[in-house]
Amino acid sequence: MNEQKKEPNIGIPVVSSAIVMGKRVLVRADFDVAVAGGRVIEDFRIRRVLPTLKSLIAAGAAVRIIAHRGRPNGMRSEALGMAPVAETLGFLLGRAVTLIDNPFASDAEERCGGAGSVTLFENIRFWDGEEKNDLTFARELAVRGDLYVNEAFANCHRAHASIVSLPRMLPAYAGLALADEIRQLSRVRERPAHPFVAILGGAKLETKLPLARRLLRDADQVLIGGVLANTLLTARGVMTGISRRDEECMDDACSIARDKKIFLPVDVVVTKSSLPTEGDLARIVDLGMVEDGDAIIDIGPASEAAYERILSGARTIVWNGPLGLAEVSAGTHATRMLGAAISRMTGAFRVLGGGDTITALSSVGLLGGFDHVSAGGGAMLSFLAGENLPGIKALLHNDK
Numbered sequence: 001m002n003e004q005k006k007e008p009n010i011g012i013p014v015v016s017s018a019i020v021m022g023k024r025v026l027v028r029a030d031f032d033v034a035v036a037g038g039r040v041i042e043d044f045r046i047r048r049v050l051p052t053l054k055s056l057i058a059a060g061a062a063v064r065i066i067a068h069r070g071r072p073n074g075m076r077s078e079a080l081g082m083a084p085v086a087e088t089l090g091f092l093l094g095r096a097v098t099l100i101d102n103p104f105a106s107d108a109e110e111r112c113g114g115a116g117s118v119t120l121f122e123n124i125r126f127w128d129g130e131e132k133n134d135l136t137f138a139r140e141l142a143v144r145g146d147l148y149v150n151e152a153f154a155n156c157h158r159a160h161a162s163i164v165s166l167p168r169m170l171p172a173y174a175g176l177a178l179a180d181e182i183r184q185l186s187r188v189r190e191r192p193a194h195p196f197v198a199i200l201g202g203a204k205l206e207t208k209l210p211l212a213r214r215l216l217r218d219a220d221q222v223l224i225g226g227v228l229a230n231t232l233l234t235a236r237g238v239m240t241g242i243s244r245r246d247e248e249c250m251d252d253a254c255s256i257a258r259d260k261k262i263f264l265p266v267d268v269v270v271t272k273s274s275l276p277t278e279g280d281l282a283r284i285v286d287l288g289m290v291e292d293g294d295a296i297i298d299i300g301p302a303s304e305a306a307y308e309r310i311l312s313g314a315r316t317i318v319w320n321g322p323l324g325l326a327e328v329s330a331g332t333h334a335t336r337m338l339g340a341a342i343s344r345m346t347g348a349f350r351v352l353g354g355g356d357t358i359t360a361l362s363s364v365g366l367l368g369g370f371d372h373v374s375a376g377g378g379a380m381l382s383f384l385a386g387e388n389l390p391g392i393k394a395l396l397h398n399d400k
Helices: 044-048 050-058 083-093 135-142 161-168 176-190 205-218 226-235 247-256 301-312 333-343 355-362 378-384 390-396
Strands: 024-029 062-066 098-100 118-121 147-151 172-174 196-200 221-224 267-271 283-286 295-299 316-320 349-353
Touching: 024 050, 024 161, 044 050, 044 083, 050 062, 050 083, 050 147, 050 176, 083 098, 083 118, 135 161, 147 161, 147 176, 147 390, 161 172, 161 390, 172 176, 172 390, 176 349, 176 378, 196 205, 196 301, 205 221, 205 226, 205 247, 205 316, 205 378, 221 226, 221 301, 226 247, 226 295, 267 301, 295 301, 295 333, 301 333, 316 378, 333 355, 349 355
Parallel strands: 024 062, 024 147, 062 118, 098 118, 147 172, 196 221, 196 316, 316 349
Antiparallel strands: 267 283, 267 295
């Protein structure tokens, strides 16, 4: 690990074993994980909170976990149920995890275990009071616990009941993973070592624009890939064919596209389909050679090499969003290659975030090459952009 300045005090209370003994602890976790065939296929977010859960269990707490998957919009959905998560969590903890179908039922309390037990409530977004931040809904949750622990950094930018109202009704603390997120990301936000190089990929320029503007102020270079690159290239007047673009954000794209700190691809990988199958022919072309019927699915090898050269001298690297089309293997080559290169750059403080980027690099065993892997996508963007996240703010206003 390279030498770093002293980490900041995160300024919020962090849970400890001394305060949870014999208590019913409501843990808001982020278990929005990928499931296929009834099984969890990417368990990074579950593993992230294991230290907190194990600490609570060892201290004799009765652990009750609140979490969600997907966006069921206040309706029950078998496809978004928590049963696969309960199975994986039980395996990782080496103990039984009780799944409570309805935490608001009259018999829910007696079905929850006592000291040392682990209970997982069904997907909290099956109830519309969660996303509406309904106070009555939050109070009904609060009766199931004696104190609250937030381990859902990825949701701290959302003003939902279990994120902002529940912690104001019970003694509230940050979990170990949430505290670590704040420490590590604060090092980037408040005092990054220079040269500071950022990589922004994926889509949704609208959500990434506040961070992009801050990076154009604080970073030395900003390397662009993914749909963001297509959008900014179009804003520069470069032909991008039928490639995916954030058309509704073109005015915003034009406002930053020609900033001298922004680096865009010089060559790209294209196909004749915006969502190619494995059999579709992919070609590498220089910018200016993209045809009307071409779709850009990745940056090209010359761009990979140029980005790697820029990154090689960095002391701080922050990466959010894949460089190509994450849905198909042909679009993940540059992401994997650059991930491997960064993993060897031990002289830099390296931060990674964004679900698609994490999935792509996890599949080839590269997450260990980063000093910090953030469980947040949008929350990471908001925090690094300097915003006060509602879920973190709620922990500062605890007067219990």
